[in-house]
Amino acid sequence: MTPRRRMIAVLVxxxxxxxxxxxxxxxxxxxxxxxxxxxxxxxxxxEFVKSPSRSAPLDAPSSVxxxxxxxxxxxxxxxxxxEILGKLVASPEISGSGRPDVRAVDAFxxxxxxxxxxxxxxxxxxxxxxxxxxxxxxxxxxxxxxHLSGRVGCVNPSQGSGRLxxxxxxxxxxxxxxxxxxxQLNDADDELGRVTVVTDAAGPRGKLVxxxxxxxxxxxxxxxxxxxxxxxxxxxxxxxTRGAGVLHRFEVVLTRGGVRVLQDGAQIASAPTVPKWRExxxxxxxxxxxxxxxxxxxxxxxxxGGLFSAPEVTExxxxxGTLRVLEPxxxxxxxxxxxxxxxxxxxxxxxxxxxxxxRGDLNGLVxxxxxxxxPLRPVVTGWSAAQDSELTLVGDVPAELLGPAGVDALTPFxxxxxxxxxxxxxxxxxxxxxxxxxxxxxAPGEPAPVLxxxxxxxxxxxxxxxxxxxTLDAAFARSVAPIAGxxxxxxxxxxxxxxxxxxxxxxxxxxxxxxxxxxxxxxLRPEDPGRQTDSVWLDLSRSSR
Numbered sequence: 001m002t003p004r005r006r007m008i009a010v011l012v013x014x015x016x017x018x019x020x021x022x023x024x025x026x027x028x029x030x031x032x033x034x035x036x037x038x039x040x041x042x043x044x045x046x047e048f049v050k051s052p053s054r055s056a057p058l059d060a061p062s063s064v065x066x067x068x069x070x071x072x073x074x075x076x077x078x079x080x081x082x083e084i085l086g087k088l089v090a091s092p093e094i095s096g097s098g099r100p101d102v103r104a105v106d107a108f109x110x111x112x113x114x115x116x117x118x119x120x121x122x123x124x125x126x127x128x129x130x131x132x133x134x135x136x137x138x139x140x141x142x143x144x145x146x147h148l149s150g151r152v153g154c155v156n157p158s159q160g161s162g163r164l165x166x167x168x169x170x171x172x173x174x175x176x177x178x179x180x181x182x183x184q185l186n187d188a189d190d191e192l193g194r195v196t197v198v199t200d201a202a203g204p205r206g207k208l209v210x211x212x213x214x215x216x217x218x219x220x221x222x223x224x225x226x227x228x229x230x231x232x233x234x235x236x237x238x239x240x241t242r243g244a245g246v247l248h249r250f251e252v253v254l255t256r257g258g259v260r261v262l263q264d265g266a267q268i269a270s271a272p273t274v275p276k277w278r279e280x281x282x283x284x285x286x287x288x289x290x291x292x293x294x295x296x297x298x299x300x301x302x303x304x305g306g307l308f309s310a311p312e313v314t315e316x317x318x319x320x321g322t323l324r325v326l327e328p329x330x331x332x333x334x335x336x337x338x339x340x341x342x343x344x345x346x347x348x349x350x351x352x353x354x355x356x357x358x359r360g361d362l363n364g365l366v367x368x369x370x371x372x373x374x375p376l377r378p379v380v381t382g383w384s385a386a387q388d389s390e391l392t393l394v395g396d397v398p399a400e401l402l403g404p405a406g407v408d409a410l411t412p413f414x415x416x417x418x419x420x421x422x423x424x425x426x427x428x429x430x431x432x433x434x435x436x437x438x439x440x441x442x443a444p445g446e447p448a449p450v451l452x453x454x455x456x457x458x459x460x461x462x463x464x465x466x467x468x469x470x471t472l473d474a475a476f477a478r479s480v481a482p483i484a485g486x487x488x489x490x491x492x493x494x495x496x497x498x499x500x501x502x503x504x505x506x507x508x509x510x511x512x513x514x515x516x517x518x519x520x521x522x523x524l525r526p527e528d529p530g531r532q533t534d535s536v537w538l539d540l541s542r543s544s545r
Contacts, residue, residue, distance in 0.1 A: 038527045039484040044497040049488070050511035051496060058104040058112040061092070067120035068264070070246050071096045076104040076112070081474060081504035083111060088449070088480040088504045091204065091243030107506025108499070109485075126249060126265065130196055130302030133181045137164045137298065143315060143436035149218045149353065149427055150175035152317070160443025164298040167444065172290040174207075176219045177298075179282045183212055184305025185254065185275070192254040192275075196302035201286035202233040203244040204475040206296070209233075209285035210252055214277045215380035216310075218353050218427065219285070221390030226382035229254070229275055231261050233268070240268050244289075245478035247299050279305075289476040295447055313431040314438075316341040318350075318413060325354060325365070325415045325423035332368065336411025343404050345432035348397040350374060352415060352429075356389045357422030365393060365417040367428075370410035372398055390426065397430070449481040450474075452505040456522045456536040465513050466540060470498075470522055472505035480504050482527040489521040490514070502527060517541045 045051040055078055064073040071084060072093040081090045083103045101114035127134060135145060140159050142148065148157055154170035166175050185192040201208040211220055212229040224230045231252050233242075240263040242248055251262040254275060261269040282303055288294025321335030342348055350367055362385065367374040374395035383391050401410065415425055452474035460467040468488065474480040485500040488510065498508055512520075520538040 037529070038482075038501075039525055039529050040501060041485040041487070041497050041499040041525060043499045044494070045510075046490075046493075046495045048513045049496045050513075052498065052508040052510060054108055055106065057110065058106050060113040060115045061102045061104055062115070064102050064115050064117040065120050066097055066099065066117045068122055068249075069095060069097060070243075071100060071102070071117050072241060073102055073115070073117075078106060079104040079112075080107045080472075080506035081105045081480065083502075088474075088482055088502075089243060090474040090477065090480065090504065091241065091246075093241050093243040093246050095246050105502070105504050107503070107508060109482075109501045109503035111502075123265075126196065126251070127302070129194060129251075130304060131186070131194070132184070132302070132304040133179075134196075134300065134302040136162055136300050138162050140440040141436060141438070142440050143438045144312060145180055147178045147180070147218055147315065148175060149178070157440055158443040159440040162299070163443075164440075165443040166286065166296045166298070167293075168288045168295065169293045171288070171292050171294065173294075174285055174287045175296070177284040177286075177301075178216065178218055179284070179301065179303060180310045181282075181303050182305065182310075183280050183282050183303050185278050186304070187278075190256050192256065193304040194254065194302070195252045195282055195304070196249060196300065197251075197284055198247055198249045198299040198301075199284075199286065199297065200245050200247050201288075201296045201298070202237075202248065202250070203242050203246065203289075205235060205289035206244075206294070207232065207234040207285075207287040208250060209283075209287075210250070211283040211285065212252070212254075212275070212280045213283060213380060214280045215378075216281050217283065217380050217392040218351065219390050219392065220283065220380070220383075221355065221388065223384040223386055223389045225380045225384070227275070227277060228382075229259060229273060229280075231259075231269070233261070233263070237268055240264075240266070244476060245295070245297075247297065292450075292476060293447075295478070311433065312435040314341075314434050314436045316430045316432075318428050318430060320425045320428060321412045321414050323425045325357075325360070325417050325420040325425060327420050328364075328366075328416050328418055330416070332412040332414045334411060335413070336370065336409045337413045339401065339406060339408060339410055341430050341432055342397065342402050345402055347433060348402060349431045350376075350395045350397055350428065351379075351392065351431060352376065352394075353390055353392045353426045354415065355424040355426055356385060356387060356391060357420065357424070358387045359421050360417050360419040360423050362391065362393075362417065365415060367395055368412060368414050368416060369397070369401060370407070370412075372401060372410075373416070374398070376415075387422075447478060449479040450477045451481045451483065451524065451526055451531065451534065452477070454486070454522065454524045454534050454536055456520075456538060458520070458538055458540055461540075464515055465511060468510045468512055468520065468522070468538075470508045470510070472503075472507075472524070474505040481531065484525040484527045486525060487523045489523065490518050492519070492521075
C-alpha cells in the first residue's frame with residue numbers, strides 16, 4: 001500500500017493548546033504468515049475511556065431500482081455505506097444491472113434487512129437528440145478523434161468494454177480531451193446545439209469540466225477565454241446522485257434562451273448565456289479524486305452539428321530542453337529533439353501549451369528548433385493573460401527542416417519570450433498530415449477495493465477530559481475493503497477497541513478522561529489479515545493561557 005500523506009494540525013480550545021501530529025504509516029504488527037480467516041475484534045474500553053454509543057438499527061433501503069447500467073436507491077439516514085453485489089460502497093448507487101439485494105451498513109458494521117432492486121427499462125432516447133457525431137469508443141484509434149493532454153505517466157489511456165479508461169496513478173491529475181470534431185450550432189431550431197458526455201468523472205471529489213471554445217485549444221486552464229462556455233460538475237453541484245465509478249450522462253444544451261445542463265435527463269444547472277460563435281472545439285476535462293491513484297471512464301461523447309472533423313494528423317510528443325520559457329537571448333540547454341517525424345512530412349506544425357507567468361509578451365513567443373525560430377500564434381481569441389492561465393499556440397515548421405536531407409536532431413528545442421518570468425511549457429508536439437497509427441492498449445482490470453482513509457483529532461479539551469474523534473472516510477472509493485474496526489492506545493497501552501465487523505467507515509467519538517500530557521495512537525484494523533495496518537498518532541499537551 002502506498003504510504004499516505006502526513007498532516008499536521010494545531011487545535012486551540014478552552015485555553016488548552018493541543019498539537020496533533022497525524023502520521024499514517026505501516027505498522028509493525030502485520031502478521032508474517034497471515035491467516036485466511038477475517039480479523040475479528042472485541043469491544044473494549046479502559047476505565048478512563050467512554051466508548052461511542054450505538055444507534056438504533058438502520059432502516060432498510062427504499063426506492064431501489066436498476067436501469068442504464070447502474071443500481072440506485074434512496075440514501076438511508078445514519079448509514080456509513082451499503083452492501084450490494086458482494087461489494088461495499090459509500091454512495092447510494094453502484095454500477096450494475098438486474099435485481100440485486102441492497103443492505104445499509106452503519107458505522108459499526110451492522111447490516112439492515114435486504115431490499116431487492118426493481119428493474120426498469122433502459123432509456124436510449126438521448127441518442128436521438130445528438131444530431132451529429134456520437135462516439136461509443138469502440139475504435140481503439142483514439143488519437144485520430146481526440147488530442148489527449150495530461151502528464152506523461154500520470155494519465156494513461158486504454159480501452160475496455162467499449163469505454164475509454166484513463167488511469168491516473170499519480171493522484172491529483174487532470175486529463176483533457178479535445179475532440180477533433182467541432183461543435184456546430186444550428187440556427188434553424190430553438191436548440192442550437194448539444195454536447196453529451198457519459199462518464200463517471202463527476203463522482204465524489206472528482207470533477208468534470210466541459211469547455212466549448214472557438215479555435216482549437218488543447219487546454220485552457222482555470223480561466224477560459226472570454227467567449228467560451230464552461231460547465232463544471234463536481235461535489236458542489238446538486239441535485240443528482242453521483243457515486244464513485246458510476247457512469248452518468250451529462251448534457252450541455254445550447255438554446256436561444258441560454259444554456260441548460262442535464263444529468264440523466266434532469267436539469268441540474270442553467271445560465272442565460274447565448275454564444276455568439278457558430279463553431280467551437282469541445283474540451284472534456286476530467287479530474288480524479290485528489291491524493292489517491294484514480295481512474296476515470298468515458299463511455300460516450302456526442303457532439304451536435306455536421307460529421308465534419310479536422311484533417312487527419314499524426315502527433316509526435318516532444319519535450320523542451322527546459323520546461324521554463326526562456327528570454328530571447330538566454331542560454332539554452334544543449335538538448336534537442338529527433339527530426340525523424342519531419343523526414344517524410346510534406347508539412348508540419350508545432351503545437352505547444354504554456355502556463356502564463358506573472359508577466360511576459362506572449363505575442364513575442366517563439367519556438368527554437370535548432371537554429372530556426374518559429375513564431376507562435378494563439379489558437380484562440382479573447383484569452384486571459386492572468387498568471388496561471390493556459391494558452392495553446394501553434395507555429396508552422398519551415399520547409400528547410402522537412403525532408404530526408406539534414407541533421408538527425410534539432411538542438412536545442414526551447415520556447416522563448418520577452419519578459420518570460422515564470423512561464424512554463426506544459427506540453428509540445430509535432431503534427432504531420434496522415435492518420436495516426438497509435439492504438440490504445442487493453443484496459444487493466446477493475447481497481448481492487450481500498451481501505452477508508454483514517455483521520456483523528458482531539459476536540460472539546462478540558463484539563464481533565466478530551467474527545468477523540470475518529471473518522472473513516474470511503475466516499476472516494478469505487479469499492480471499499482471491509483474493516484474489522486480500530487484500536488486506541490494511550491502511552492502505548494491498550495485503551496479501547498471499537499469493533500466494526502465488515503465495516504465500511506463512519507464517525508466515532510470517544511471520551512478520554514485523563515489529566516496531563518499523553519501520546520495517543522489510533523490504529524485501523526482491516527478485516528483482511530494480509531493488509532497493512534494504518535495508524536494515526538496524536539501528541540496531546542495541555543498548557544495554561
